[in-house]
Amino acid sequence: MYAESVTADVVNGLPADAHSVVPLFPDIHGNLRGKLVEPRVISTAEALNEGIPTTDLLLAVDPLDEPITTLATMGLRGGAKDLLLRPDLTTLRPMPWFPAAYLLLGDLYETGGAPCAVSPRQVLRNALGALSSHGLQMKAAFEFEFRLFREGTWEPATAGLSYSPLTLSHVTEFIGTLRRYADDLRLGLSVVHSEGAPGLIEVNVDPQDGLAAADTAALLRLAATEAARRHGLCANFMAKPVAHEEGSSAHVHFSMWDEDGENALGSAARNPDDEFYRRAAWGMLTHLPALSLIYNPTINSYKRLVPGFFAPVSAACGPDDRSFALRALLKTPTSSRFELRRPGADCNPYLTLAAVAASVHLGLVDQSVPDRRHIDRHDGALPASLGAAIVEFGRRDRRLDTVLGAEFSAHYLQTREWELHAWQNAVSEWERQRYA
Numbered sequence: 497m498y499a500e501s502v503t504a505d506v507v508n509g510l511p512a513d514a515h516s517v518v519p520l521f522p523d524i525h526g527n528l529r530g531k532l533v534e535p536r537v538i539s540t541a542e543a544l545n546e547g548i549p550t551t552d553l554l555l556a557v558d559p560l561d562e563p564i565t566t567l568a569t570m571g572l573r574g575g576a577k578d579l580l581l582r583p584d585l586t587t588l589r590p591m592p593w594f595p596a597a598y599l600l601l602g603d604l605y606e607t608g609g610a611p612c613a614v615s616p617r618q619v620l621r622n623a624l625g626a627l628s629s630h631g632l633q634m635k636a637a638f639e640f641e642f643r644l645f646r647e648g649t650w651e652p653a654t655a656g657l658s659y660s661p662l663t664l665s666h667v668t669e670f671i672g673t674l675r676r677y678a679d680d681l682r683l684g685l686s687v688v689h690s691e692g693a694p695g696l697i698e699v700n701v702d703p704q705d706g707l708a709a710a711d712t713a714a715l716l717r718l719a720a721t722e723a724a725r726r727h728g729l730c731a732n733f734m735a736k737p738v739a740h741e742e743g744s745s746a747h748v749h750f751s752m753w754d755e756d757g758e759n760a761l762g763s764a765a766r767n768p769d770d771e772f773y774r775r776a777a778w779g780m781l782t783h784l785p786a787l788s789l790i791y792n793p794t795i796n797s798y799k800r801l802v803p804g805f806f807a808p809v810s811a812a813c814g815p816d817d818r819s820f821a822l823r824a825l826l827k828t829p830t831s832s833r834f835e836l837r838r839p840g841a842d843c844n845p846y847l848t849l850a851a852v853a854a855s856v857h858l859g860l861v862d863q864s865v866p867d868r869r870h871i872d873r874h875d876g877a878l879p880a881s882l883g884a885a886i887v888e889f890g891r892r893d894r895r896l897d898t899v900l901g902a903e904f905s906a907h908y909l910q911t912r913e914w915e916l917h918a919w920q921n922a923v924s925e926w927e928r929q930r931y932a
Contacts, residue, residue, distance in 0.1 A: 514598050517535050538583060544583065547605055555612075557571065593722040620710055622901060634752055638712070639698065643696055691742060748849070750833060759832055778862070785877070801838075818837065
């Protein structure tokens with residue numbers, strides 16, 4: 497119903513108070529990119545059906561916007577060619593920190609009309625399509641942690657007492673602004689609480705269908721950043737911004753639902769050897785080493801993954817244990833789900849859900865999977881550095897490419913190799929102090 501009303505609004509002219517529209521798409525790092533345009537630009541038939549121009553350079557830069565010059569056909573070396581951003585009209589909503597502005601998320605297409613193979617939102621669409629071939633739809637929700645620092649400093653904005661209203665009272669104005677932004681953006685923000693490190697905040701949202709869940713995660717990070725700025729704060733989504741303290745995670749709660757609206761994990765709580773549970777869990781565990789490159793995409797990601805901080809360092813699965821990479825929350829037929837605890841707050845939510853969908857899909861098509869006892873005993877090694885994750889991704893099951901796309905996999909690997917080389921070529925203050 498909402499989608500229908502939005503379509504009519506766009507075709508007949510955006511809401512009367514709309515002075516600007518911001519069409520957005522996620523880049524390879526999960527950041528939203530776009531430009532502010534006049535409503536008439538986005539409401540033409542050409543813009544709606546074909547898209548508005550942008551550049552593939554934005555999918556071929558590092559986190560500091562430096563062009564990745566090892567990519568031969570995209571970005572700087574490929575001529576920074578045009579792509580077309582086609583708006584997804586169901587995502588129209590106010591941009592609450594920008595007066596009289598609305599935002600639209602969209603998908604990237606080549607100028608010839610083909611979907612852009614390395615666009616994260618399109619990669620997720622493809623992976624969700626693989627699940628739909630089994631008659632399944634994903635529901636998911638990201639559980640983000642992030643640090644609040646005083647703007648321009650590394651001084652935490654709160655004390656480090658977990659689940660304490662006294663901690664939250666230090667940032668009540670920020671929380672009020674974030675809740676207002678989240679309401680305007682329809683993010684389903686349901687919980688805010690403090691975690692066990694200075695400045696560490698966790699936010700939870702309601703579960704949504706797969707693509708909407710990724711959109712919500714990307715918009716939630718944007719909303720938190722904007723809300724913090726309005727109160728002299730910085731919302732930091734690094735996986736490990738402070739040494740020797742808790743890192744920041746992005747736990748992913750997910751479940752699969754069949755065409756009758758039934759939870760595919762609905763019987764797993766009663767049946768210890770439920771086949772869907774075994775296939776989904778084994779698919780996730782099998783591909784965790786290679787897909788850590790997606791779940792943990794930066795040098796800093798792996799500094800979070802240390803024993804003793806509830807950040808999983810091995811591919812283990814089991815019921816209600818926060819040390820496992822894959823936590824099985826097998827409760828009622830409607831609430832049973834998995835919680836993937838490997839990703840950090842720096843993950844790309846679109847690629848993360850695409851990796852989850854691809855793993856479950858491959859578990860469902862495998863000829864056979866182990867019994868529950870074997871799965872519960874499994875404790876496979878996971879990469880402990882970006883370099884090790886790159887090696888594991890190079891060894892990936894090539895069936896992943898049939899879901900994520902071979903072109904995407906090659907492109908993504910090159911962007912991570914670039915990140916590793918950038919770090920290897922940098923000299924830190926720690927090195928200067930230690931070795932001078």
